[in-house]
Amino acid sequence: MKSIATLACALPLAASAELRSLSLFDGEDLAAWIGDGYVVEDGTLVCTPEGRNLVTRSIFANYAFDFEFKLPPGGNNGIGILYPGEGDAAYTGIEVQILDNGAEQYADLLPAQYHGSLYKLAAAKEAPLKPTGEWNQERIVVNGSQVQVTLNGELINQADLDELNRRFPDHAGARHRAGHLALCGHGDPVAFRNLRIAEMPPAANDAGAAAAGFVRIFDGESLDGWRAAPGDEGHWVPLNGILKYDGRSESKDKDLWSEKEYGDFTLAFDWRWSAPGPVMKRPVIGVDGRETGKQVEVQELDSGIYLRGSSKSQVNLWNWPCGSGEVYGYRTDPDQPAEVVAGVTPRAKADKPVGEWNRMLITMKGDRLSVSLNGLEVIREATLPGVARKGRIALQHHGTPIDFANLWIKEL
Known part of the structure; x- marks a missing residue:
């Protein structure tokens, strides 16, 4: 593909x-x-x-x-x-x-x-x-x-x-x-x-994406196809093809959910941090998915993509030492076997510097997840035991200002 x-x-x-x-x-x-x-x-x-x-x-x-x-x-x-x-x-x-x-x-x-x-x-x-x-x-x-x-x-x-x-x-x-x-x-x-x-959003070839079988799920001008809860008004804002979130929603559910449910798919999108975050210490995580006991200072920037309606099957977008792509809900679940924990841990940190646009592809097929970030595969066919067969997608965050653009999906 x-x-x-x-x-x-x-x-x-x-x-x-x-x-x-x-x-x-x-x-x-x-x-x-x-x-x-x-x-x-x-x-x-x-x-x-x-x-x-x-x-x-x-x-x-x-x-x-x-x-x-x-x-x-x-x-x-x-x-x-x-x-x-x-x-x-x-x-x-x-x-x-x-x-x-x-x-x-x-x-x-x-x-x-x-x-x-x-x-x-x-x-x-x-x-x-x-x-x-x-x-x-x-x-x-x-x-x-x-x-x-x-x-x-x-x-x-x-x-x-x-x-x-x-x-x-x-x-x-x-x-x-x-x-x-x-x-x-x-x-x-x-x-x-x-x-x-x-x-301006980052450049993308719309004709090429459509030819590859992808369809837009953000039209660049409105929130059509998405559910914004009361209190979100004015905080998730389309602007010039960019979906901007200012980090200050007053809604109980501050995340933005797709109206449609998806089963197997590849989701492609661009994202970037639009403001700096506070400096905090965050853990260094080994390739086995276990915390090493070491911590480093990073800007605390935290968002993610909920898959199939679940916060547990969230692909994290964050500035932690391990990089984006981690599935925190599975990595930190003590009931998961070692191979699952290691599988949902990024192989490398492929994030661009804070403020620059990143391009990510997320593929869900059955209970298998693959994530590519800026051309590097960081998660390869990780198993998500018990993941739902179908559900909505959400753009999640923890109060961090973030931009999204060029959101495309191909159902498999």
Whole structure:
């Protein structure tokens, strides 16, 4: 059977123009941001002399970020993209320069230090900046390895992160494919307004998936085919082909259940963590499925997929040391034989870094389960004794903000 995990194609950057965007700054408060040194003045966001990094609470992967900015004479700021949330955003992430190119003190900068450049990585062409004191419009698009910068309607920079990573292997930011956004202040009173982001799902070949016998179970626009309990309203939200959960449902049953029941099937989908989690210690698990007694610190991020209507037959999506794909309900059941416990333990941790999109395939046939994550088979025909013959699928979570996209199923 041909796997839709391989049926990916590039999503045109221009498609971002059609997407619905969300505000990151409402002109009144900084609820979407973390940091100091910026103030709200007359509906705009202004860097103070103490301003350094102001960082989004959320993590973003594929997106178009639109904003307006106004430079004072000699003004210097930047937009951190793919920023992990710590360190210098120009190096642990990538900084897109915001700079008054006409100022005398910048006459001798290197080409990749002028406005619109990916700082010290990729030079922008001469930027059509408006005079200082006037508002400029800018769009930064990040789509997989592709980055574009458009200023006042003119494309001024286009770069491939894979190529930059080859040229600058020591630059951490060029290796990332997701991260926070940041305003990188240098103490100059640069002003911002109308900060909006339009997120995009990871690319997928719909025609190829359909040809392989898969059908969509999420249409990208609505919750048709799913049951959302009272109190879930506004917490499971379709947006631009992404099913976003904010982690704050007030429902007794916070999980999202399919209306249809399934027996034997292959479920394929993309998922990613859309915000960081608290750091906690979690156990190291051996290949036999037993805990070794060692613990390591990880971000506590926890979700999963209920199979055939049962929480016990849950394929975990989490940031534990063993990686996603584990069936916790069976692994921790003391009545299960050793071969069952070992079978439901991932062979390897195949998760991508927090914030990046993962692609997973789950196959249930009889009482046998196989799981592939990012092209690696992590569970191979594990036995789930007593599993129901048929039941609904649920998108489960433990209060963790998570995104799903490209949900397809093939009944076997």
